[in-house]
Structures are given as structure tokens and as C-alpha cells.
Amino acid sequence: MTVVPLNGPLRRLISISPKSTLYFSKRTFATTLPRDADWGFIGLGQMGYPMARNLRAKIPESDTLVICDANPESTQRFVAEHSNQRVEVASNPREVAEKAGTVITSLPEPQHVKGVFHTILKNGLPKLTKERLFIDCSTIDPISSREVASAVHSTGAGRFVDAPMSGGVVGATAGTLTFMVGASSKVPGLVQEVEDVLLLMGKKMWLLGEQGAGLSGKLANNYLLAISNIATAEAMNLGVRWGLDPKALGQMINSSTGRCWSSEVNNPAPGVIETAPASRDYSGGFGVSLMKKDLRLAVEGAREAGTHLELAAKAQEVYDATEAAHRGKDFSVVYQYLKDHSN
Known part of the structure; x- marks a missing residue:
């Protein structure tokens, strides 16, 4: 595992107390099925839960969805609803990022997003065969989002885009959400990859500009x-x-x-x-x-x-x-x- 020096934007994230994050939960249970490809979803709230449900329904059956939430009841209920599908419960956000090539977050406030990425980034991440993609669907301020994005990119943890959504719980449940995306136009294939993921949970994506523009x-x-x-x-x-x-x-x-x-x-x-x-x-x-x-x-x-x-x-x-x-x-x-x- 690579140890990354604590400097620049990462230091600001690392300085956040772990108490600021809501997304630390004990492992409830997990499957031991072999994984073909891994997806991660952090934050099973009113919006996140139905989004994760639609994601699990659309990805290949052989893929595994790794979920994490502060509320064990939410993760238990999700696994119970998908007992015949590959779903694992992670004990914390870092475990999700260690396993998953694509990680989606849906969190309440800026401090929760920072807290989650503090946990993910603080000791560096092991390399995967493909560079990780972090898609943050939280509605936070653009400045906080850019700070997190800078920490992700500067530590080599992967690529980060902001993709808040519109459509409410009704749209999240029906899979008809509209996503507003801020993503770097300098990374070849990034926008198409992001759109392919988001359309598993919604019906439209608007690319509004560089990182932070979606917010x-x-x-x-x-x-x-x-x-x-x-x-x-x-x-x-x-x-x-x-x-x-x-x-x-x-x-x-x-x-x-x-x-x-x-x-x-x-x-x-x-x-x-x-x-x-x-x-x-x-x-x-x-x-x-x-x-x-x-x-x-x-x-x-x-x-x-x-x-x-x-x-x-x-x-x-x-x-x-x-x-x-x-x-x-x-x-x-x-x-x-x-x-x-x-x-």
C-alpha cells in the first residue's frame, strides 16, 4: 500500500476529525461470493437507497455492489431485499474504496463528504487494475467539492466528479433522475464513463463544465x-x-x-x-x-x-x-x- 505525504489539500481533509463523518458503521454481514467487478455506494438515505437499488438492478449479475451507511438498519434492509444478488456491507468508507472501481457517494452535508474522503484517503489506497472513479451525488458547496476533488487527484487515488441530481425521491425510485455534472474535459473518456454510470440510476445527464460546475x-x-x-x-x-x-x-x-x-x-x-x-x-x-x-x-x-x-x-x-x-x-x-x- 502506498503511503502518501500529508500535504496540500489532503492535509486539510486529514485535519478533519473522524467524528465529523456519519459514515462509520460496524460490519453487519457480508457475502463471500467471488467478485467479477465491484461497485461501491456510500450513503443509503432517502435518495441514496433507491439509487443504489436501481444501480444493483442494472449492473451485471456477476458484479458485486459494496454498500456503506451509518445506519446498520439501512444496510441490513438493503441486503435482505437483494438476498439473491451480490451485495456486501463494508465496515467503513475506506473498505468500499479498497474494493470498488466505481464509488458513488450520496451524503447530507459538506462535512460528511469531507469526513468520508478523509477516511478513504488518509493512508493512501492500493492500486486497482483500472483507475478508480468517484462520483459524488451529494448537494454541497462547490468550494468543498473542489477541495475534495483536489485531494483525490493529488494523491493519485482516482478521478473525482460532482454529479448532484434533481428529481427527488420519486425520481430516485423510478430511476428518472437528472444529473448535473462537473467533470474535467482534459481526461479522455471520463465524461462518457460518468454518463454510462449515471444513466443506470437516472434518465439524463447535463455536463455543465469543469469540476464543481454541476453543483x-x-x-x-x-x-x-x-x-x-x-x-x-x-x-x-x-x-x-x-x-x-x-x-x-x-x-x-x-x-x-x-x-x-x-x-x-x-x-x-x-x-x-x-x-x-x-x-x-x-x-x-x-x-x-x-x-x-x-x-x-x-x-x-x-x-x-x-x-x-x-x-x-x-x-x-x-x-x-x-x-x-x-x-x-x-x-x-x-x-x-x-x-x-x-x-
Whole structure:
């Protein structure tokens, strides 16, 4: 095993306390089947779990998927659901990287991504026959992502790209996610390889530029989503207060100029879209806390870029209040918050 000097960006990652990572878990159980090719997936949360499920369904039966998560129940449930397929549970992120040529991460916050890669990189990695590919699907800030990418590349651990996704839990489950990718155009074949992997879990990939560009695109998109969700909730609440039938109002909006994803797919008024979280007491979907995180990252990024966001402060205020009143619900529950606070 190669020991890598602790300098440059790697030193910054190594200085992160291991306590900062959520992804240390004891081995629960593992198969001993011989491996043909290995894939790794770290982070079996609301998005990661169905993504890993789709990945396991699409890769060759002879390949092995090595999974890792802080919650042993998630890994046990995943293995139980795939008892006839090659799935192994790793005791920590490093074990995943040691075995897998392609490693996908889906983690909550920047500190979790840094913590995971601190564990993976701190003592160098053994060489594989093919250079490793790390695809980080987490939504974090571009600066943190570039720091991790620099550590991966400077230590010779492999190639790293950012590939946050859009489509929510519904899209992750259906395998219809859209990925926004930042990848080096100077590495021959990298973009095609990344696309081949991502289309096992989604339906479209947008290459937005060099490393970090995918996250910039994702945060711009989710800033817009945060605002359009509030506006849709206000419009639906206003129409209902005027005596309009919410389903008729929603159908009209979706055939008119107000049409948007928040009205057509994730309408915040209960009963308008039967498959939307609003029609099942706002359960599942994209949590208010996650929207708050993405909105915060977008605002921080805008500040660093010297870009003024006129509606950001009010949107953050609305989501703060909504989360306090409806913690754990889909972010479209802002409709219920507005309804409850209407005079």
C-alpha cells in the first residue's frame, strides 16, 4: 500500500476529525461470493437507497455492489431485499474504496463528504487494475467539492466528479433522475464513463463544465425551486380562499402560464396531484430541512460571487418557520403553513 505525504489539500481533509463523518458503521454481514467487478455506494438515505437499488438492478449479475451507511438498519434492509444478488456491507468508507472501481457517494452535508474522503484517503489506497472513479451525488458547496476533488487527484487515488441530481425521491425510485455534472474535459473518456454510470440510476445527464460546475447548476436550479414552491403555494392558497376548487385551479394553472414543476408534479395543495406528497400528508418527498440546506448553500455561493438575490432572505424566513411548524415533512408543506397563518 502506498503511503502518501500529508500535504496540500489532503492535509486539510486529514485535519478533519473522524467524528465529523456519519459514515462509520460496524460490519453487519457480508457475502463471500467471488467478485467479477465491484461497485461501491456510500450513503443509503432517502435518495441514496433507491439509487443504489436501481444501480444493483442494472449492473451485471456477476458484479458485486459494496454498500456503506451509518445506519446498520439501512444496510441490513438493503441486503435482505437483494438476498439473491451480490451485495456486501463494508465496515467503513475506506473498505468500499479498497474494493470498488466505481464509488458513488450520496451524503447530507459538506462535512460528511469531507469526513468520508478523509477516511478513504488518509493512508493512501492500493492500486486497482483500472483507475478508480468517484462520483459524488451529494448537494454541497462547490468550494468543498473542489477541495475534495483536489485531494483525490493529488494523491493519485482516482478521478473525482460532482454529479448532484434533481428529481427527488420519486425520481430516485423510478430511476428518472437528472444529473448535473462537473467533470474535467482534459481526461479522455471520463465524461462518457460518468454518463454510462449515471444513466443506470437516472434518465439524463447535463455536463455543465469543469469540476464543481454541476453543483453550481444544481444550487441555481434549487434556488428557483425554493421560490417557485412558495409562489405556487401562495397562488393555490389564494385561489382556495376565493372559493375555487383546488383541483380545478391546479389543472387550469398547469395549462396556463403559471405552470411549473411545483404546480404540475409536486402541487402543494392536497388532492390536486394524487402522487404528490401533499396528497399523503406531505410524507416522503424532499424534506423542508433539505430545501433549507440547498437554499443556504445557494445564498452562500451567491454572496461569494457578489450576486444579490432579492427574494432569498424572505424565502429563508418562510422555510425556517415552515420547518418549525412541520418538521420532517416535504417542503411543499409550506402550503399548509401559509394556510394556517392566513387571516
